[in-house]
Amino acid sequence: MKRILVVSYSQTGQLTRILDNLLAPLEAAGDVAVVREALQPQPAYPFPWTALAFTDVFPESVQQWPCRLAPPTFDPAADFDAVILAYTVWYLSPSLPVTAFLQSPEAARVMRGRPVITLIGCRNMWLLAQEKVKAAIVQNGGRPAGNIVRMDRAANLSGVVSIAYWMLTGRKERFLGIFPRPGVSEADIAATARFGRPLQAALASGDWSGLQPRLNRLGAAPVVPAYILFELRIAKIFQVWARFIRRKGGPGDPARNGRLRLFRAYLLTAVFLLAPVATVATAVLQRLKKEKLLKMVTHFAENRTGPLEG
Ligand SMILES: Cc1cc2nc3c(=O)[nH]c(=O)nc-3n(C[C@H](O)[C@H](O)[C@H](O)COP(=O)(O)O)c2cc1C
Known part of the structure; x- marks a missing residue:
C-alpha cells in the first residue's frame, strides 16, 4: 500500500474539485492510501471578497508573509511516499495559506527527502508563483517531482473582468451575459483525471524522473512565452x-x-x-x-x- 499526503487550500471549492478529479483514479485503484489536509486560515478569508479585503492580501502575498493557520490534522512524522500540494495563485505568488504551510515546521518535516507534486488552479499566470513554491519545497528538503496546471481559457482582458465579477459577487456566471464564464471550465476540471494515471505509475514504481515529461504529453504545464x-x-x-x-x-x-x-x-x-x-x-x-x-x-x-x- 502506497501512502500520499495531499495538502490544499481552495477558497471557493474550485481547486478542491480539480483535486478530486486528479485523485479519483488513485483512490479507485485501492492500493493508495490518501491522507487529505485542507488548510484553514484563521480567520478565514471572506468570499465574496470586498474590494478592500481583495487588495489587503496583496502585500503579504507578494512578500510571502504567512497568515495564521489552524494546526494541521495530519501526522508529519508518518511515512508518506509522496506529497501533493494543491494551491491557487494570489498576485503571482502562492495563496497566503499555502505560503504559511510552506514555512511551517510540519511542511519541513513531511517534505524532507520526498517527491512533491504541485497542482495549480489559477486564472492564467502561475509561472512565478511556481518558482516561489519550488524554492520553498527545495528549502524544506523536498524534490519538485511534477507540476500540473489548470487555468481559465478566457482571453486575458475579458478573463480579468470575469474573475473580478466572480470574486467580488460570489457568482460564478457570465457577467452581463457577455463575458466568458469565470474559472476553470467544467470540462477541464473533469479532464484533470487523465493526470492521475502517470502519477499512479510513478507511485507504484518509485521512479519519479520521467513524470513531468509524461504529464506534459497530456498537456499538464502549457507555457505561453509572452x-x-x-x-x-x-x-x-x-x-x-x-x-x-x-x-x-x-x-x-x-x-x-x-x-x-x-x-x-x-x-x-x-x-x-x-x-x-x-x-x-x-x-x-x-x-x-x-x-x-x-x-x-x-x-x-x-x-x-x-x-x-x-
Ligand atoms: C486575491 C487573489 C489574487 C489572485 N491573483 C491571481 C494571479 O496573480 N494569477 C492568476 O492566474 N490567478 C489569480 N487569482 C485567481 C486564483 O488563482 C484562483 O483561480 C481563484 O481564486 C479560484 O480559486 P479557489 O479554488 O481558491 O476558489 C487570484 C485570486 C485571488 C482571490
Missing part, C-alpha cells in the same frame, strides 16, 4: 507597491487603506490602459529575446529548480 515577460515585469512593479503599502502597517491596518486604494486604481489602469501597450511591447521583446525565452519556457515547462536563466 506571459513570461508579462509576469517578470509585473512582479517587479508588485514588489515596489508591496513595500510602499507595508510601510503603513500590516494586514487589516486601516493606516494603509489609502495606499491600498491607490494600488486598486493602479491595477485598474494597468489592466485596461497599460496592458494593450504592454502586449505590443511584449511582442517586440519576444522577437528580440527569442533564445532566452525558449530557455525559460523549458525551465517552466519541465518544472526545473534553480535560477531562472534568460
